[in-house]
Amino acid sequence: MPQLTSFLSQTAAFKAGTSSPSVYLAHCLDRLDAIEPTLQAFIHIARDAARVSAAASDARWKAGKPSSPIDGMPIGIKDIIETADMPTGQGSPYWAGTQTRRDAASVQALREAGAIILGKTTTTEYASMEPFHRTTNPHDAKRTPGGSSSGSAAAVGAGILPVALGTQVVASALRPASFCGCVGFKPTYGALNRSGSYDHLSQSCTGLLAATPGDAWIVASAICQRVGGDPGHPGLLGPLMPPAPRKPARLALLETGGWSKTTPGARAALAAARKKLEGQGIAIADRTSDPDIEAFEQAIADALAVTFQIFDWEFRWPLASFAKGDPKMLGRVLRQRQADSASVTVDDYRALLARRAQIRQRAAWAAQRFDAFVTLAATGAAPLGLTATGDPAMTVTGSLLGGPCISLPMLTDDGLPLGLQLMGRPDEDADLVAVAEWVFANTK
Numbered sequence: 001m002p003q004l005t006s007f008l009s010q011t012a013a014f015k016a017g018t019s020s021p022s023v024y025l026a027h028c029l030d031r032l033d034a035i036e037p038t039l040q041a042f043i044h045i046a047r048d049a050a051r052v053s054a055a056a057s058d059a060r061w062k063a064g065k066p067s068s069p070i071d072g073m074p075i076g077i078k079d080i081i082e083t084a085d086m087p088t089g090q091g092s093p094y095w096a097g098t099q100t101r102r103d104a105a106s107v108q109a110l111r112e113a114g115a116i117i118l119g120k121t122t123t124t125e126y127a128s129m130e131p132f133h134r135t136t137n138p139h140d141a142k143r144t145p146g147g148s149s150s151g152s153a154a155a156v157g158a159g160i161l162p163v164a165l166g167t168q169v170v171a172s173a174l175r176p177a178s179f180c181g182c183v184g185f186k187p188t189y190g191a192l193n194r195s196g197s198y199d200h201l202s203q204s205c206t207g208l209l210a211a212t213p214g215d216a217w218i219v220a221s222a223i224c225q226r227v228g229g230d231p232g233h234p235g236l237l238g239p240l241m242p243p244a245p246r247k248p249a250r251l252a253l254l255e256t257g258g259w260s261k262t263t264p265g266a267r268a269a270l271a272a273a274r275k276k277l278e279g280q281g282i283a284i285a286d287r288t289s290d291p292d293i294e295a296f297e298q299a300i301a302d303a304l305a306v307t308f309q310i311f312d313w314e315f316r317w318p319l320a321s322f323a324k325g326d327p328k329m330l331g332r333v334l335r336q337r338q339a340d341s342a343s344v345t346v347d348d349y350r351a352l353l354a355r356r357a358q359i360r361q362r363a364a365w366a367a368q369r370f371d372a373f374v375t376l377a378a379t380g381a382a383p384l385g386l387t388a389t390g391d392p393a394m395t396v397t398g399s400l401l402g403g404p405c406i407s408l409p410m411l412t413d414d415g416l417p418l419g420l421q422l423m424g425r426p427d428e429d430a431d432l433v434a435v436a437e438w439v440f441a442n443t444k
Contacts, residue, residue, distance in 0.1 A: 021072025104196025121151025238430025258393025
């Protein structure tokens, strides 16, 4: 597997003058040139602008005045998120080459923090399920990288970038992170300002694909410090730098409604991880030993169905408008979703929101007794083929609950990457990352 290097580990050399953002960027571009013809993670690469940004960052580090901890970090931007100087095609042939002439809030914040926007990474159509790109998995070019944050996960998992922006509404950051062997971080709903991202559903949030939990944290923190969270939300809570690793005392192992779809190898990998954690003195309860967890498992058994029914209503705009236009504007999957949404009423939607709130209340009750929930980040290794992005069943629970989730590249299935997923309580992102840092460092 590619060796992923933390950007944080490079900044000491920047301070000492023994390396620089320009040198780091050159390594990233060399790696990109070597594998991008097969990987196809980018739809646009801004080499010249990146080199100019890196030179400016060199000067700030040399003067001892970096703009932030991510000054000089090369970052990829999912093609559902606006960039003033690059196209935002939303993964759709219809919008390919579209220039909006503005930065999304997150991109604006990254530029202010001194990050280097290297390019736009591929996404499925409108960040949904259908891939019109040909992005491959960095560990096996015949397999999907996952989606919808396909290019972001592939670029980080391949060792091209330390961090890339993604989004998640069901599985769009954590599942590709699992398949591509990198960290995926979905913050609490609303923690990062997603203005300028064409991902507007009621569980949508900006996510991070990263080499390490610490790298994910410093980027998320840099965004929040400059543009906050979604309007009306307090934003990501926690320190500027990564929180200190914290050993958890009690974890709750979840099967979720996706358990029946998991592969034998995935189940064995999770069992082995549990044994390692318990060997470190961590108490782990599950549905067989704890009635609270069993009740919660029953509550989330239909999380995927509830989520998709909610989105059938929320996707009425813009899908109905698109469906009336050029036939090329919508692919097969979204045309079917648009047709399905026609039978959903506002009363149906209200009932679904009440059901989601009920599930969240049950989760809050169960979570009071544990440092985090732990489960798989995917049903198994990335499946063969590039026409689908894999099953989202193992990550939909965290999206439905609205709290922070993180996928750690710690497991394998059939010799390929598989993520260990941790889920935390809403607005306790820093604590979840602290636990993830400890687990990542101590139980590989």
